[in-house]
Amino acid sequence: MLADLTERHSPLLGRALEAVRSREHWSPYPEAPDAYREQDPAAGERAFRRLLDTPFELDQPGRDGTVGPSPAAGGETSPYGFALGISYPHCDPAVLLPAMRAATADWRTATPEERAVVCAEILARINARSNEWAQAAMHTSGHGPVMAFHAGAVHAQDRGLEAVAVALAEQMRIPAAVAWRKPLDDGRTFALDKTFTAVPRGIGLVIGNSVFPTWNGYPGLFASLATGNAVLVKPHPQAVLPLALTVRVAREVLRDAGFPPDLVCLAAEHPGERLARRLAVDPEVRIVDYAGTTAFGAWLTANASQARLFTATSAVNSLLVESTAGYRDMLANLAFTLSLYSGQLCTSPQNLLIPRAGIATDEGHKDYGEVVADLGDALDALLADDARAADILGALLGPQVRDRVERADSGRLGPVAHRSRAVRHPRFPDAVIRTPVVVSLDASRARDRATLLSEWLGPVSFAVAVDSADDGIALLDRAVREKGALSVGAYTTSPEVERALEHACAGSGVMLSLNLTGDWYITQSAVYSDLHGTGLNPSGNSAYCDAAFVADRFRTVTVRRAPDTV
Structure with a gap:
């Protein structure tokens, strides 16, 4: 055979x-x-x-x-x-x-x-x-x-x-x-x-x-x-x-x-x-x-x-929203990203870092509140139909995930910018399905920083007001170094911000995705091309699938046969 x-x-x-x-x-x-x-x-x-x-x-x-x-x-x-x-x-x-x-x-x-x-x-x-x-x-x-x-x-x-x-x-x-x-x-x-x-x-x-x-x-x-x-x-x-x-x-x-x-x-x-x-x-x-x-x-x-x-x-994954040339496309991409598998992916972005003064877009300036409200509208539009929402969201893994959603939705973590709702599955009425909850946090508050530097697996996202793009980059860099991350994302039209992000992500050892729109999302990993993880931050010591992931599973033993002279 x-x-x-x-x-x-x-x-x-x-x-x-x-x-x-x-x-x-x-x-x-x-x-x-x-x-x-x-x-x-x-x-x-x-x-x-x-x-x-x-x-x-x-x-x-x-x-x-x-x-x-x-x-x-x-x-x-x-x-x-x-x-x-x-x-x-x-x-x-x-x-x-x-x-x-x-x-x-x-x-x-x-x-x-x-x-x-x-x-x-x-x-x-x-x-x-x-x-x-x-x-x-x-x-x-x-x-x-x-x-x-x-x-x-x-x-x-x-x-x-x-x-x-x-x-x-x-x-x-x-x-x-x-x-x-x-x-x-x-x-x-x-x-x-x-x-x-x-x-x-x-x-x-x-x-x-x-x-x-x-x-x-x-x-x-x-x-x-x-x-x-x-x-x-x-x-x-x-x-x-x-x-x-x-x-x-x-x-x-x-x-x-x-x-x-x-x-x-x-x-x-x-x-x-x-x-x-x-x-x-x-x-x-x-x-x-x-x-x-x-x-x-x-x-x-x-x-x-x-x-x-x-x-x-x-992993505690972050995404910086600094500016965009495609505001509606960005919102649609973010809404799907936050919803896919109810945010239970190891690459799902948890912390959305948005300058408190707002961002530049192709529709003009949008302040922090407008960005967060428009993201909520995009989530509502995407998940309005229960049957479609159930297919995108899937079901919550267990009671502990549901408890996180309920805690965030109660306002105990901070002001709720977008509430979660229960979704009824057309074939499985006993499935526990929730749309994402978005909580507003302020990076200048110590209590909020402690929250966003913890992992919240599930459909819980934080819209984090930061003083500037530089402050946002510093915060995401800290999250990677202290808690680990598998993915960092950003929307920016600024070459300077892009270079600063590349430098920070190379230094902390995490993959960076820039300006994703359409049908490709920060959560996705292309096998044979993307390396999942780096082994350089606390999210793990290895990567799928580089040489280091394989080579230490065996060792090479040599046999040298008796020397001769010719």
Whole structure:
């Protein structure tokens, strides 16, 4: 089968390598749900429905019980208002981890090319079922339909393939074999035959989150697997299904390709088990990938010292509105940006920094109050229809997000410039959906600065009055350096302001997006082109997907064969 996979996927991997080098637009995975003949959206929903209220079988070693199906026993509940009723096998790590280590013998001796084509086949089989993956994302993370199909399915697959391509490139950077010859002064030549082998670190642990379990999980999963490591996937208790489906497909492909399926396993946990903490410090675990809260990222940094740790944690993202040549286009772009997935994206802008004296626009001068009021009108126009609003907003992840919205909407944080309202989903009446609330803050007040320097995940935005563009830049720079950020945005027609922003963002290590209008938003990340994160600020120590994200998952071991003279 490896020969067939090589023939099938080598051109794909070559094209992925070229896209990573050129940073041009490319994707092998269509973005339209109807483009998939094997499984259209209706078939994908039927496949998802068949999973409900059933055991999810995985033939893993060390099974000692079941997680779920009831929420009290660890089962998932859809943010759209119903229990999934799926039960997952629970496996004893004391049995599972040694079995995974034993499974790596043949995998580590496979060539980087062989590992890459097996990974590409895993992604191909997942891609054929993208509409099912979208349903799983929708009903574990609360995504709207488009967001679920993109971030939960095809764009996550892109991130996985990107990691495989970068892993292949890094393992090929040093040749597999070389005939080394050194001329000597007496006319002879000293000869050594050398081989260089990429040796994996060991078992990789992927700790999933509930927001983007596949988009955040696939880079680490496929980077570790492609570099010869076994991978244990520990999903978030409320978002098990997308990663459980992934593990099942990976195991099927590995078995079909002649490798032990235990190279990829799932670690579902009982309520209160704190399994991630136990696994992260196990001596068998040599790599940890984590995307989630800053607090647990700090715990991992302090305690998982035996492993190479890759983190993506909390972010406080800012956007400066200094001036614009397209006022209405800017407002429309901002309204959609604040609304998309209810502001629960890790790249969603939280702090909108607006000079208190106002801004210059193509419609003339607009003072601070006008800008904020016009943004509220743009939000109302975008979200006036409940059905459309539900698709854009998705559902809130949980009660803690709803509590943040209600606190902000109550006026306890500051004057409410635009109130949130409840949206009724036409198919799921029990879904909790809220439009964004916009709170007015003043950067000159210490209490307000403390609020905007905290992360408020969800549909909560702050319109922050600043004394000037320079003060706004200083404030966003402080937020990046102290709290971390994945994205900074700005609207400006001033070359001086643009240069100051570029300088600040380069200094604090964060991506900058300028003057975005139309159908591209600050929250979006173009796989194979954009690097998600930088590793230079507190939002995380790594980036999807640069060489540093991959290269430390293996080391190169050299064999030098007995010298001879010729």
